[in-house]
Amino acid sequence: MKLRKVSQLFNTLDPSPFRESDLALQAEDYIVDRALELPSNIPIEIVIHLPSDELLQASEFDIASTIKDYFGLRRQAVSREMGELFKTGRLSLVVGLAILSVCLLLGWLFGQRMREDPLSQILTESFLILGWVAIWKPSEIFLYAWPPIAARRKLFLRLSEATVVLDGKPAT
Numbered sequence: 001m002k003l004r005k006v007s008q009l010f011n012t013l014d015p016s017p018f019r020e021s022d023l024a025l026q027a028e029d030y031i032v033d034r035a036l037e038l039p040s041n042i043p044i045e046i047v048i049h050l051p052s053d054e055l056l057q058a059s060e061f062d063i064a065s066t067i068k069d070y071f072g073l074r075r076q077a078v079s080r081e082m083g084e085l086f087k088t089g090r091l092s093l094v095v096g097l098a099i100l101s102v103c104l105l106l107g108w109l110f111g112q113r114m115r116e117d118p119l120s121q122i123l124t125e126s127f128l129i130l131g132w133v134a135i136w137k138p139s140e141i142f143l144y145a146w147p148p149i150a151a152r153r154k155l156f157l158r159l160s161e162a163t164v165v166l167d168g169k170p171a172t
Helices: 025-037 052-057 060-113 118-134 136-160
Strands: 045-049 163-167
Touching: 025 136, 060 118, 060 136, 060 163, 118 136
Parallel strands: 045 163
Antiparallel strands: none
């Protein structure tokens, strides 16, 4: 990553001290995009090219620890997000299974009590469909929603463990 100033790395609207600053959105996007291009089995090295005068002002340890801490915090946030997703999924599953059970029971009762005609068949099928729709959300969560979040968490872990190197010679 080639920068003119160290401040380009950080969110200038963030009032936090330098060590606790958020990365600028463009810097985070750039780092994350480049990390996604790398194979997942190799360690990540973030090389920041700065002009010599900026390099003298910047402490390599401060920048490295700030970047690592930022991605560590992002990993924790994504972990919380995944925990909330699974909590929602468990609640949705309980509610969905209860509704599915009631709908199947009602459909069966309508089928038993009413004579065989189109209306009873429509009601029976409607309850069946409503029951399956009720378990749509937990099915989506447990089958499809969590893997991308887990992948993001893994990426942020890799970035929080990355080697950060400051280079005083501009990249060519």
